[in-house]
Amino acid sequence: MKFKSRLLVLITLLTLLLIPTYLSSAEPPLSIAFVEYPPYHFTQDENVEGISIRIIEEAFRRIDTPIEFKAIPWSRALNWLKTGQIDVMVGVFRTAEREVYIDYSNMPLSKAQIHLFVTEGADIKYSEDLTLLSHLSFGVKKDFSYGPYFDDLVAQKKLTKLNVDVGIPQLLVKLCTGVTDIVVGERRNTEYVFNQLSKQTYPQLERCKQIIALTPAIDARLAYLAFSKQNQLNYIRVQFDEAMKSMKQDGSLHRIIESYQPHSLSKNTASH
Known part of the structure; x- marks a missing residue:
């Protein structure tokens, strides 16, 4: 009996000693x-x-x-x-x-296909020269890159009327309530979010039944x-x-x- 008891104690001690080693060796995700x-x-x-x-x-x-x-x-x-x-x-x-x-x-x-978005019926055209639209206000995401063309114009202060917010939903509300003239965004993402907001019947979106992606894209980014x-x-x-x-x-x-x-x-x- 003493032998069995000592063997059980030994097995228990070994198990306790091995558990921390096993846990510490598991690769964290x-x-x-x-x-x-x-x-x-x-x-x-x-x-x-x-x-x-x-x-x-x-x-x-x-x-x-x-x-x-x-x-x-x-x-x-x-x-x-x-x-x-x-x-x-x-x-x-x-x-x-x-x-x-x-x-x-x-x-x-x-x-990512980066486009300029405007409300349906807006009299805004894009001819591949963003400086021609510099008198308008652009809704952009905070800390977001829209490609070297747009980013460089901002850095050179040729585009100064920027309305910065944390996300596309907030920027779309500003577009549809007239706070901004243009929203800059990735096409598939922006259209998807607008459709989702429309399904939720946001009252702020009543001004624009639809948004239009101006062509061509201002940038195609990987x-x-x-x-x-x-x-x-x-x-x-x-x-x-x-x-x-x-x-x-x-x-x-x-x-x-x-x-x-x-x-x-x-x-x-x-x-x-």
Whole structure:
């Protein structure tokens, strides 16, 4: 009996000693920040949805790396990426300023078409010269890049009438209430958010039954997965790029994009 009792104690002690080692060896998930940017990445019924989300999930599944998504406002997410409080951020455009603290994926997640949006019936035309519209007010998102052409004109103070807000819903309300003349936004995202707001019968939208995307686009931008340089994740980035290449080669990347049905997200709430 004494032998069995001592054996049981020994097994218990070994188990207790091994538990911390096992727990500490478990790989913590990469924290991936995203902003509410339907239909590319957003939350619905406490689930993370969107075409970019599905692509990222499949790529990290292939390299056997655990991940967790966190919905964070745009400016805060960029700051946290810079300081290493998050590991990765979804859908970030390349800029010289961001290259200092971001390692970008080689393959883009999506291609953004940046347009000028006006209310239906507005007597505003775009002839590829934004300076001809400098007397009008532009609604833009805080800390958001709209491409070198627009950004450079702002930096040179050739476009000065900017109405800055945190998101497309707020900017669309300002457009429809006459606070701004133009909203600058990615076409698919802006039209999606406007349709969602319209379904909610926002009284502020009564002035404009529809919004119009002026053509041509002012910029076509590639959005990437951004890795924090602070957290030294270049080895993960390389693996992610390899997974993306294999997804493109075997057709799964194309299938994810083609199988995505925007109408299936009709119950989604608008982003903020």
